[in-house]
Amino acid sequence: MIRLSGIGFSYGRGEPVLAEAEANLGPGLTLLVGPNGCGKSTLLKIAAGVELPDRGRVEIDGHDLWTNEVAARRSLAYVPEQPDLTPYATVREILGLVCRLRGEPRQAGEAALEKVGLAALAHRSVRELSMGQRRRAVLAAAFVGRPDHVLLDEPLEAMDRGARDDVLAWIDRLIAAGATVVTVSHDLEPFAPRAARILTVRDGKCRLFDPLPEDPVERRELLERLARGEDALPTRRSAAPGR
Amino acid sequence: MAPSALALVRFHLRVGARLALIVFAPVVAFACGAAGFFELPFLRHLAATLFTGGSSGLLVALLALGVAGMAAPRVCRGLDGWVRHLPASGVAHRRAATLAVAVAQLPLLLGLVGLAGLAVHGAGGFLFAGLGLVATALAAAVATVPARRSLPTRILALAAAALAAIGHGLPLAAGVGLLLAADAVAGPVGHGTGARHPLRRQAAAPLERSPRGARLFAARIAWRALGWKLPEAYVAGLLPIGAAALFVANNELPPRHVLLAALLGGGVGLTLFLAEVGEALATRRPAWPWSRSLPQSALQRVTTDAAFLAVHALPIVAVAALLTPRALLPLAGAFPCLAALSSGALRRAPERRTGAAGEILLQGGLSAALLALLPWLALAFLVLTLPVLRAAAARDRRQKVSRWLEIHHLAIGDPQSWSAS
Numbered sequence: 001m002i003r004l005s006g007i008g009f010s011y012g013r014g015e016p017v018l019a020e021a022e023a024n025l026g027p028g029l030t031l032l033v034g035p036n037g038c039g040k041s042t043l044l045k046i047a048a049g050v051e052l053p054d055r056g057r058v059e060i061d062g063h064d065l066w067t068n069e070v071a072a073r074r075s076l077a078y079v080p081e082q083p084d085l086t087p088y089a090t091v092r093e094i095l096g097l098v099c100r101l102r103g104e105p106r107q108a109g110e111a112a113l114e115k116v117g118l119a120a121l122a123h124r125s126v127r128e129l130s131m132g133q134r135r136r137a138v139l140a141a142a143f144v145g146r147p148d149h150v151l152l153d154e155p156l157e158a159m160d161r162g163a164r165d166d167v168l169a170w171i172d173r174l175i176a177a178g179a180t181v182v183t184v185s186h187d188l189e190p191f192a193p194r195a196a197r198i199l200t201v202r203d204g205k206c207r208l209f210d211p212l213p214e215d216p217v218e219r220r221e222l223l224e225r226l227a228r229g230e231d232a233l234p235t236r237r238s239a240a241p242g243r
Numbered sequence: 244m245a246p247s248a249l250a251l252v253r254f255h256l257r258v259g260a261r262l263a264l265i266v267f268a269p270v271v272a273f274a275c276g277a278a279g280f281f282e283l284p285f286l287r288h289l290a291a292t293l294f295t296g297g298s299s300g301l302l303v304a305l306l307a308l309g310v311a312g313m314a315a316p317r318v319c320r321g322l323d324g325w326v327r328h329l330p331a332s333g334v335a336h337r338r339a340a341t342l343a344v345a346v347a348q349l350p351l352l353l354g355l356v357g358l359a360g361l362a363v364h365g366a367g368g369f370l371f372a373g374l375g376l377v378a379t380a381l382a383a384a385v386a387t388v389p390a391r392r393s394l395p396t397r398i399l400a401l402a403a404a405a406l407a408a409i410g411h412g413l414p415l416a417a418g419v420g421l422l423l424a425a426d427a428v429a430g431p432v433g434h435g436t437g438a439r440h441p442l443r444r445q446a447a448a449p450l451e452r453s454p455r456g457a458r459l460f461a462a463r464i465a466w467r468a469l470g471w472k473l474p475e476a477y478v479a480g481l482l483p484i485g486a487a488a489l490f491v492a493n494n495e496l497p498p499r500h501v502l503l504a505a506l507l508g509g510g511v512g513l514t515l516f517l518a519e520v521g522e523a524l525a526t527r528r529p530a531w532p533w534s535r536s537l538p539q540s541a542l543q544r545v546t547t548d549a550a551f552l553a554v555h556a557l558p559i560v561a562v563a564a565l566l567t568p569r570a571l572l573p574l575a576g577a578f579p580c581l582a583a584l585s586s587g588a589l590r591r592a593p594e595r596r597t598g599a600a601g602e603i604l605l606q607g608g609l610s611a612a613l614l615a616l617l618p619w620l621a622l623a624f625l626v627l628t629l630p631v632l633r634a635a636a637a638r639d640r641r642q643k644v645s646r647w648l649e650i651h652h653l654a655i656g657d658p659q660s661w662s663a664s
Contacts, residue, residue, distance in 0.1 A: 048328040069431075070247055073330040084324035088258045088265075088317060100250035101329045125261075138325060151328075 001026050001061055002047055002149055002180055004206065008055035009046060017042045019204035021056070025182055028196030029175055032184045035229035039201040040184045041081060041153055047182065048078035048151045060149055074102070077147035081154045081184075083134035087127035091118055091137050094126070095144065102145040112143035115166070132158050143170065150174055152183040156190065164190070188223050192216070200226045247331040251339035255318070259346030262314055274354065290362035293355070294372060300409035303355060303376070307348060307383035307404060314347035315340075315387035323389070323434045333431020337390055340432065344384035345377075352376050359410075368411065375410030375418070382407055382422045390429035399425035461547045468528035469520065473555070476523070480516030480559045484508045484566070491566055498567070503615050505570035509563025510611025513578055516559050517552055517585040517607060522600035524548070525592035530642055541639040545586045545632055553582035576621030577614050580628045581607055587635030590642055 002025040010016035017039040025047075032040045045051040047058060049065045049072065058065040063072035085094060095109030113119045116136040126134060135158060142150060152171075156164050168190055174181050175194065182199070185191055197210035209232065213219045222232055293302055318340050327336065359372040386400035399421050407418025466473070487508025491501050556578055564571035585603050592599035613620050 050324055050327045069332040070245070070330045073328055076328050076330070078325060078328040080325050084321040086258060086318070086321045086326070088261050088320075089254065093254060093257055097250055097254040098329060100253075101247050101331055103246075 001059075002182070003059040004043075004047065004056065005059075006056035007043075007046060007053045007058070009042060009051065009053045016204050018046070018053070018201070021201070021204065021206040023199060023206040023208055025180055025197075025199070027178045027180050029171065029191065029194045030180070030182045030197050030199050031188075031191050031195040031223070032182055032199045032201075033186075033188070033223060033227040034200045034202065035227070038229060039204065043201055043206070044078075044151050044153050044182065044184055045080075048076065049073055050078070050080075075148040076151070077142035077149070078151045079135075079138050079142050079153060079155055081157065083131070083138045085126040085134060085137065088125060090123055090125050091129070092122040094137065095122070095140060098141045098144045102147075104145045108144050109140070112140040115143055116140045116163070135159075136163070139167070146177070148179050150179055150181045152181070154185055155183055156185065156187050186227065188220075188227060192220055192223055195223075198223060198226055202229065245335070248335040248339070251331050251335050252342060255339040255343035256346055258318055259314075259343030262317055262343070262347040263349045286358070287361050290358040294359050294362040294410065300405050300407075300414065303408035304379055304383070304401075304404040306351060306355070307379045307408070308386065308401075310348045310351050311344050311380070311383035311387040314344045315384070318343045318347065319388060319432075322432055327432075333391070337388055337429060337432035338426070341381070341384045341388045344388055345380045348380045348383065352380055363410075371415060372410040375407050375415050378407035378415065378419050378422055379404045382418065382425070385422065385425050385429065389433040390431070391433045392428055392430050393433055396425050396429040399428060462551055464528060465524060465551055469523050472519065472523040472527075476516050476519035477558065479519050480512040480556075481562060483511040483515065484559070484563050487563075488566055498569075501567050502569050502618065505563055505566035506573055506618060507611060507615035508566065509560065509570055509574045510577070510614050511608065512559050512563060513556055513574070513581055514604060514607025514611055516556055517581055518600040518603040520552060520555065521585045521589055521603050522592075522598050525589050525599040529593065540636070542632065542636040545583070545590070545635040545639050548589060549579070549582045549586035549632060549635070552585050553579055556582060573614055573618040573621035577610060577624040580624040580631055581610060583628050583631040583635060587631065587638050590635060590638040
């Protein structure tokens with residue numbers, strides 16, 4: 001369970017990106033949608049412990065992300081949209097670090113690299129990788145171990161067909177294993193049938209839609225509207241905003 | 244030590260060691276080679292200045308801070324991003340990065356230990372000097388790695404570096420105490436400069452339609468890309484003119500030789516300025532593939548760059564003309580051509596290990612020598628400006644802006660790369 005309580009955050013002195021944002025995200029896929037700049041990626045960074053909120057707290061399975069940092073992050077995997085890896089480490093070293101921190105054997109890192117097709121480039125430093133290869137490297141890092149809380153920022157972007165299928169199959173396995181998966185995506189098609197709930201950010205507040213309509217057409221309609229930043233239609237079946 | 248902290252330390256030790264090998268070892272090797280040319284008394288004098296003089300601690304601390312200041316942005320790149328979601332505390336991240344920055348200073352430390360051996364007598368004194376250097380390196384690292392409570396940390400760490408570098412007795416003990424206090428105060432790893440302000444890096448206004456608007460837009464982008472490199476380039480450009488001024492002031496020279504000195508100083512100064520600015524532009528403002536789809540010709544693009552370089556080089560010409568007004572016309576005739584040559588060099592920089600600076604220095608150096616010996620060649624330079632611009636435009640068109648040049652990726656468009664800074 002990822003619990004965000006009273007989150008406030010701004011990048012400067014201007015308009016806050018998030019103000020008193022609240023959300024409880026349980027097992028299953030939470031699709032985080034909304035127009036550009038509404039605060040989706042910021043919310044994900046805050047949930048991943050990358051950005052410290054100005055106000056409020058984030059808990060992962062009851063562990064505060066900033067006072068109990070190690071325990072809270074133990075089951076966390078985050079795939080950012082821009083893979084910001086240190087340029088002076090090799091891919092193998094980064095995966096080795098992830099394995100040690102998650103208590104996994106080194107072979108788990110090698111297997112993850114094999115899975116994303118980077119095994120042959122494992123000796124290269126990050127600055128020698130293309131952006132797509134860097135994305136694969138962070139994806140490989142997310143494959144290591146059994147993370148229960150997975151945060152994905154546009155996971156299918158810049159992926160070829162095969163890689164997309166692999167990522168979606170991995171997400172399916174995570175959902176089946178009862179993991180909490182939160183993904184930001186403008187590509188709604190692959191995630192619409194998998195989503196257990198929709199989270200959107202509007203005026204700095206989180207709006208959670210749970211449960212979602214069973215009817216695929218209604219579900220799709222709701223997703224499209226929320227992704228455009230519009231209000232949810234009053235549907236025949238309830239798709240009531242949660243907390 | 245917690246397993247997570249140990250894992251981070253091992254990881255960052257490798258990063259620091261790699262940085263030390265890549266960036267600083269060649270520099271220190273060069274310094275050692277240069278030192279080989281000097282006599283032992285010179286080295287003894289240098290060692291005494293660094294280790295036994297009145298301001299010895301300050302000099303060593305400044306050296307360590309300089310190297311740590313270069314290493315820290317590279318080690319800490321991404322430290323406030325993806326890696327923070329891993330199960331390790333912010334304090335562990337900061338300490339591991341601090342260690343990496345300290346390790347990156349190893350080549351400097353080894354050089355200083357060698358010098359300490361010349362200045363300090365007795366095993367005890369040498370040991371204390373070594374301990375002082377290690378504490379100084381750590382303090383410099385603490386001062387440069389971003390921390391949550393950065394101001395008190397930096398104040399304590401700077402004081403620790405200056406005291407520990409003295410390398411004996413009470414100052415060393417006080418330095419170590421302040422270092423521990425700085426570490427205790429620092430807290431978890433902080434954000435790098437501007438890292439939390441993506442809005443500051445928002446894209447500029449879209450390209451306007453008029454060529455003048457496009458030029459202003461290009462100039463704005465270039466100014467942003469250059470930042471503090473521009474004043475640095477002026478300093479580099481003014482140095483040869485200063486040397487020429489000293490030469491003229493301290494010698495009884497006929498007017499012909501004064502002109503020669505002014506032209507040589509001015510020409511070399513222009514070359515250094517253009518090389519510095521050109522290299523910075525090539526690395527920090529690489530070719531922008533999308534902009535090539537806009538209604539602007541290659542000739543317009545290279546002319547815009549040449550005009551930008553020429554306008555900014557004007558003060559160098561003006562200062563060189565202060566030596567003798569007769570230098571103004573030859574320099575004014577030659578510098579548009581040098582700016583056009585530099586604009587062309589920018590277009591080949593991604594394919595060359597010497598970047599844009601190598602070509603500019605070679606062409607500019609030769610041009611400055613020719614101009615000093617044969618000032619009338621300024622007319623030829625002026626006439627050549629247009630063909631040079633056309634050649635630069637042809638280069639611009641031939642650029643493979645979307646091609647993946649892996650070996651040069653470290654420099655091109657990566658402001659954190661050592662070769663790009």
